[in-house]
Amino acid sequence: MPALMEAPQVPECGNPSIGLSQESLDELVIAMGKRLQAEYIDGAIPYLREYEPELWAQLEALDQEESLEALLAYERLFFEGLRRYVSHLEARRQAA
Secondary structure (H helix, E strand, O other), rough: OOOOOOOOOOOOEEEOOOHHHHHHHHHHHHHHHHHHHOOOOOOOOHHHHHHHHHHHHHHHHHHHHOOOOHHHHHHHHHHHHHHHHHHHHHHHHHHH
């Protein structure tokens, strides 16, 4: 049985942002923006700024990065923020 002495060269393996053009990244940002707008709840951003400053700081830091990984992390974190805001609204509603 032959043995491999060297690892095969596989382009783009293990790094999803290789080969991702700026135009492709821009298109992904636009698509993400549309998803966030569709799910956005009025008052969420002011809530995040005031009551979730660490989460908001992470979002701001991710917003400065231009990579697929940052884009995916931003979207995940933003939806986490929306989930927290909904929980906050439900708690207020139950307390009233």
